[in-house]
Amino acid sequence: MDEADRLLAKFAGGIAAPAQGIFKESVRLQALSMKLPKGGLYRYYNTFVSFKQELRALKENVLSAIQVLLSTAVSVESPGRDPVDVRGLDERRRSESIIDATDSLLESVNRRIRVIYCSNIARPQDVWRDDVDNSNRPFIPKQVRATLDYDTSFPPLGRARPTQAVADDGEYAHMYEHALKNLTYDEVMFRVRPRRKRCLSIDEVPLVWVRTVAELAELASQLNTVDEFGVDLEMHEYRSFQGFTCTIQISTWRSDYIVDTLLLRKSVGDYLGPVFANPRIVKVFHAASNDVQWLQRDFSIYVVNMFDTQVACLVLKKPYTGLDQLLRNYCGVVTDKRFQMADWRIRPLPKEMLDYARNDTRYLLYVYELLLGEALALEGGREKALAILNQSRDICLLKYKKEIFSEKSYLKLYSKYKITLEPRQLSAFASLYKWRDRMAREYDESLRYVLPNHMVFLIAKYLPKDPCQFKAICSYLPPLLKINLNETPTSQCTTAARRSRDPKTTPQPTATPQTPSSPVPPSQDPREAPPAVARSAATRPPRSKMAPPCATAKKKEFVRKKKRL
Template sequence: MNSVLNPEAPEFYPHLTSVTQGGYVSVNKSIKSVNAMPFGHAYDLFKTFTDFNILTCHLSENVVLQSNQIVATEVPAVKLKLKDLEYNTEKIIDVNDSIIDRININIDSETGVNEPSNNFIKGILTKPNISAWNAAPVIAKIQVGSATFIGAKNIPRPQLNFKDPIDNSENLWVPKISDKPNNIKPLALNILYNDEGEAVGYEHPYKVELDLYNPPAQFIEPDAQPFPFPAPLEETTLTYVDTEEKLDALVAHLHTVNELAIDLEHHSYRTYQGITCLIQVTTIEGGDFIIDALAIREHVHKLNLAFTNPKKIKVFHGAENDVIWLQRDFGVYLVGMFDTHQAALVLKLSGLSLKHLLMKYCHVNADKKYQLADWRMRPLPAELIEYARMDTHYLLYIWRQMKAELLKEGEPHLLLSVFENSRQICGATYNKEVVNDSSHMSLFVRSKKSFTSQQMTALKMLYKWRDTQARLLDESTTYLLPNHMLLALAETLPREVQGVNAICCPMPPFVKQNLLTIHRMILSCREMPNQPQLYQMPSSIRNMVNAAAIQPMNTYNVHDLAHYVDVSEENAINLDRAAELLEDCNTSEPEIEAFLPQTTMISYGTIISDLNADAKLFIPPYDRYRKYRSLAQMEEIKEFKDKEAKITAISKGNELIKAEVLAKLQQAKTQVENEGQNVSETKEMVDVGEVDDALKKTQQRKRKISTVKVENKKSADIVTENKKKELLNTNPQHNLKTFAYKNVDYKKFYNNTNKEHNQKQHKMKFKKYKK
């Protein structure tokens, strides 16, 4: 340390030296000593020694006294207490906050941030005098592999200076177009409705012009002369358009040309809907133009004079997003466009990117390492300006070369198909993103996780709350709370605030400001009843995934099929190329029957169950487990719903429960009657000589004899009578005299046997216990 740190105040030099040099050494020694102190179980062991306790008490008193002396200079009212760690921690935090606030206020006072308020009190309105260190953004470059991230600090939010306010509400987006040059039908904004009668957007203002558009003959005929190769960037004129006067001059220049290449640079990380920052335009006669869309945002709509002129061709590469951004920010539309990306698809090139086209047609190795740069920074670094120029500088030459290749095939309809696909891209319209109750499902499906009802509720709540805050602050949702942190919070559901800190590391500024709010929402979700249901992917998507998992993995294609046209609702199906596509996509089939696809096995006559019960088809163990788990979940959900319905019905006095109870009672009553009828229908069979007395005194004797069950009481009586007569007639030897049971004295047998038994019981009852 030397006096250079404070050259204008030499009287403070001794104190500065003691603070910087001696203070640093003292703090360093203190930290090392503290780290050498025992902790955990070792500390508990040392606490058993009296000398150690005396030493720690003295150290604690010294620390508290010294801390009070330091704290008193900032907040005299604060006094730390001995052996009160919680109280001391809170007071030290308050003192630190006070010191940091005082430092920030002093810095603002020195840099002139607070001067406007003072001047306002004096009646003088002046602009704030920001110091040199905060005048320009601080640019930082980070190299990650082949990509370079360029960022900057202290970038003012450009949307604060826009004259048209940013509308992030969920209201229907209204087109910004106010006049319609090059029109066939006058400007009319017609609202479109869905089948339910809800307004879903506005009709494209240039719909009629796009429907009637046909490319001029000069653009679909072969070139009479070869197109000259463009000059290098160093030899090409560059015009930076950042004022209305320069924009008017550019519009006048575009009126004199028939071909222009266009590209946009967009920023979406620090805004909700996104901001178009640059518009690059290149012409053969005028060179390269870079329009500062942030500086002259309210005047960019003048480009409609050239962009909607059907006699001029506008060359883009991958214009799906560019068309939407021009409509959203400036109300600019396109009529008459040629997309080189669509041309690369038709030509079946091995690469579809602009970098590949530049190498193929221009032999220029474009550096795409700045594609993730922050285009809001002003002034733009030289690297970003050169990068922006490369997107359009060679694009007109590329379109001429691709046009020649499309016509070389001898089929002009290929070139017309590119113009048709480009026309459909121009017909797209911008609509705001609408967040509903199922918007979080797209994020959940991509995560491939299984959530309970509590976790799904937390994900839904955090997702909607994050979206609402992003609309209010005009920030992107990923900047406020990244998706991976949102999923982790919903999956973990931490009980303590420290759990939220551990998940959101490094913690975004927005999460730090709303830490308690996020924690309360998570706790409210934990208190909800957890239903026995695992939220998974939708059934349609899950079936597709399962089908893909069952398909054999040895089907492959040698060639890259990325150059074929993607079939979607937005892109028209090219039937001419469909047969060729199917012929090229030849796949190999497995030879083992167990690995054949399910459809093939069915065609052989074997029906395979979904769970592979017959083991006719090979299914990996995990896939089989998932199928059985789904069945178990369905049964569990059904049982849970039945119980829930019964509980609800009882609480509301539902008649279904009453009907069920009455049905149970009627069933029990019927069962009792049937049992009584069965008992009455049973009769006892006795010897022939005892039939009469047995029929009369069966209940008195309580004697069990072999019984025969018959269908009813009447039939049993008839059978017994007939048998008795038959036996008496056929067997005379059985005709004996009946025994007179009435004269027998049964009491003597009963009294003798019971008397002995009772005597034994009395003896056992009153027997004394002998020690």
Template structure:
């Protein structure tokens, strides 16, 4: 892109911002096209590629130095230029200090512009849109509001993130029951939750015969000339349920939020029949949606979803809804060996509709919901029943006996419907589980000494505890890269903790002193605990296993790059300075020449 193509940021800042995002994404995609570990191999294959890479690195370093010096002048900080990669690694803290200074000044200026000196009541501002261009014509749009009042504050069912109490099942009434609702826990030593209430109904379902017969696909209503019905009151919900009477299939999809919540919550439910689309405000009707079990648990009504693994869990956790007779359109794409398995592919294949994923990363807590987000939401279910007809016909036609391919998809869908939500338990001692420290540690490429390992465990545990108490996600409390920055530097005061995190998260800034104390305590305990280092000496190019024991009961193994050291015997006499001087004098006398070829013996 030439300089002429860049919009003037003074006259058209939004256009300049969009062009900047495009350049950043293109540069990132190009940089990630070759794995880091394979760069050396490609350099050895092509000398021109190596030269171009060196030139690009030098150019990037020069631009970085120029920007750093300019920003340093604005913040009044003196910094030295980075000459090579070693300077970048060793003195990167200077860059952090400059950025911190800029952000502090920007924050102060914004506060002054907005008049934040006056305490205002919390209100939700108009949503802001940030667009990011991607390949082809699709774009992502981050649509967010400045001050969204946290919806969980108004939930009638109190959020329980406790690590010690099991998930409390929300279903109290069980329609279409073949066996009574079971209120007894399993015989486990520590029962985590009650069993799935519809296990018997799902495993003993008798499917309607129409599901195994080919029928003419029923065309969906025109998308451009129809609009969804917004459901946000109990009266509107009851009215919608009247429309569901007598239907044989319904399409369902959910929109979820998990950044400002520990467990996450469902913000929106899209439900479509053959005739109408409904978009349900699940934040307003969270405690009323259990009534939909009258249809969701009815084995005679087919519930069509795509990629329903997460949706099944969210329906149980938030509303106490369970699905009997699920048809997940993801599985036919596997059985029929389609080249792609996404809903976007099915929409294009059967409906010639280009799925608009611009708002895939939008904040679905925003109310009132913008019209463009409302339209995006209903597009996921508007065409789904027609796609279901087409897929089922193909499965029936390719089946060998009695619609066996349809039954394969239904069996796999049943396995998804039988999933049961349980709260994730944090194991601080062993670090097991998807959210445990051991899984995160296995992805860290650099070695940790015993003190760093102890600090890592302490910080990881603090993050989990704080996220549960504040009902925030781990990413919001302390992102992974900041956690590792704290582990690498191990600051022991509040200013050091804040300096490691850029920009510093709110909860880290509020608890900086406590975090510094935890790091000090972890370092002290690691020094006092018995340690054992096991080295398996190999070549310098091979990795070795270091076993670090930070306590008497736990041992952690990490793969690190071995450094082979030769332990040659050293003569203690070499450290006798007088003897060393005498030996050097004798050696010099033997090597000294009495005359010079140039000056003769005059020396």
């Protein structure tokens, strides 16, 4: 446990350290925690006094680390406020506190990153806005070309007719489902190839930056002459509702290509679609489940005959499945993951980001040959190789599905955080969730950009009724919330709060005009009554339960209640 104590101390004291170091220490700490005894073995070890003492010390270190996290979050988001004492909370409240603190810190980091990287970047989707469908209807792909140029000696793929694009249930039918399910592989793929001495590095092959239609046509022509090529995608999703592909990286044995899909979005499918659907050419991906769906969504590109190196690792029962570990073990290459979450809308891309993108595909073909050779060398090698290809084919059969909103969609987020809300708070939560979805679709922004998850819970929990109270509970106001502050979230929260103050009063279904025999009492506030029925003094809530009349006093009381919670 000395190793665990040391890592915990380093983690607790390194909140302000670079994110990469914290991530590595977190992974190592998680691996160590998995080695702790469980079940009957734990009960046996717990009979020893020395084990109890070590475990007690470890628990204290964990609580100290959590306390440091909460203190840091409070100092960043609410300077001057005392942090919650984690030792006085039960296990559920501790988990909620960790989630809230982590969300606040990550949101703070996101704000600072956006100031550096995103402040001067124009939204590329504004150029091809007519190409984006954010409606609350199932996704329908753009029609691909009916005639494909490929070697007729292979089984025909079949033509996708417009009438076959949508199935009976409203979802589109996979245009190459029949071709994929009847796909056969050339015998050449099941022959053991001579092992290459090494793979050429990114410094030894040329890079072609594809930014024009002519260059895209030349790339398609070159790819039609090879037997296999490696593929990877980089996408952006923070400033878009569905996200969009920023670059496509393609590597052959002799060249690297990076396609600027922000410039060529409307042309990529026409030129590269037939190449990716050609069953004669093997497309090598790593962890392709997302990539094949993004290609469908943005370019109507469907992949036929794919080899997924992650699937190969699983079939061969490798102790690792990550691309960085494959490159380290097979190619002796250490990749830099600093740009994994970078903003790929940046133009021009700096050299470091270009090198990162190229490394993801440069060595894929070499790894593909080695993994396929390992599979064929095993007993029943042909079946192993066929299992890899068939499971990769199943990934190609995946269909992109757009997020569809329903009146119960909010329950997914609500159940995920395990935070209990009262009925009126839950009603406000559902309204906020619906408003956020509508704004995201209308402005083509991500849900996180419109209103982060933790803010949805905060607003639903405290039910602010004016801009001052919104600012009191939120460390900052997202741009779309600030612009639309007087719309759905505020009005829904105000309505919920007013109804909670007077549960006995409900609006009548029809209007009843006032008669001289039933005047409105002078002490009654007509704004608090339903539009058709006057409220008597007996049904009016007591003064102590009503909101303070002064806006400043309301804000002070609201902040005071929040601190007590």
